[in-house]
Amino acid sequence: MPLKSYGLEGVVAAESELSCIDGEKGILEYRGYDVHKLAKNSSFEEVAFLLWYGYLPKKKEFEKFKNDLRNRREVPEEIVELLKLLPSTTHPMIALRTAISFLSSFDERLEDYSEERNMERSKRLLAVFPTIVAYFDRIRNGKEVIPPDPHLNHTANFLYMLRGERAGEIETRVLDLDFLLHAEHTMNASTFTARISASTLADMYSGIVAAIATLMGPLHGGASQKVMEMLLEIGEVDNVEGYVKRALAAGERIMGFGHRVYKVMDPRAIELRKLAQELGEYTGDLTWYEISEKLREVVYREKGLHPNVDFYSASIYANLGIPVDMFVCMFAIARVAGWTAHMIEQYRDNRLIRPLQRYVGRKNLKYIPLEDR
């Protein structure tokens, strides 16, 4: 009898050198480096290098790498035209998914699966995600797009293309660390999707489109949008207690809490909590942070659940002025680093991913011809 594991809990689906989690101790490492140490000393671009190449870059290598990314930020004019064709009510993740799918048409060597080409594609994908997200937001608001600024780093440039003016140092650093903390996270649903796609030898864009689609769901990356909707509904600290009790009594989930692997507080949430407070103090608006803190206390008391990565990132995005429906795009902008790294790993040592099912339907039915039914 094959093993039954709903939600594939406890199933090892691949070997990977990219990241590891200790859910009991609350440890997350990228390529052997503790995520807290990386958050203290590193940047999102450096972590992308680490994930793809397996080591931390030397100064010169890193300069060249950042330059490589900078040179790949522009998107073909046709992509801009496509974004203009989409109804302004389109969810930004759907716009991103559609644009990445379209982008594959411009890859003249789509059939070339060499690691060199896939590394090149990874850089291109990572470089254009912020451009597409920022362009779509401006287009849907009837504004001119703002081309990438090669003088700015990945995150600063994203905020610039989105707002039309340069962001402050603290804002840029907070979002860059948020990206760093979202860059990779073992065999989560969207990463698994990307690996399944690679295991069929589908091209990299196809896997990334599938991963974007999977990330959207509210039980995965879509949770941060739901967290913000909850914070807005709660409105003030005094309403937290009543909200949580009512929601739990109604059997509802409190978004941004709980995790399949972590049994203690998610190490990314520990970092994001500090960043949410720092940013709130900087902007002078601690409303969302303070409601979040009360939620953390009440949900733990009532249900024993800890916040996950999507919880404090909602307050951060809100304080950066990022529209609520774009929250999940922030996750995608970061996680494309991990998705591409996983796909490269999968192509390198591939075996088709093809699990079993347990059939629970009817059997041995007598067939009745159409005219006799």
Ligand SMILES: CC(C)(COP(=O)(O)OP(=O)(O)OC[C@H]1O[C@@H](n2cnc3c(N)ncnc32)[C@H](O)[C@@H]1OP(=O)(O)O)[C@@H](O)C(=O)NCCC(=O)NCCS
């Ligand atoms: C992340 C998540 C999907 C993990 O789910 P999972 O490992 O499949 O765990 P289960 O759905 O089996 O939940 C186990 C128990 O905890 C409860 N639980 C888990 N998360 C909960 C939450 N956020 N709010 C309320 N109860 C929750 C479930 O109701 C269940 O309780 P029961 O045993 O009394 O029925 C789940 O915690 C969740 O839905 N969280 C909210 C969405 C979210 O924040 N997603 C982002 C993840 S990074």
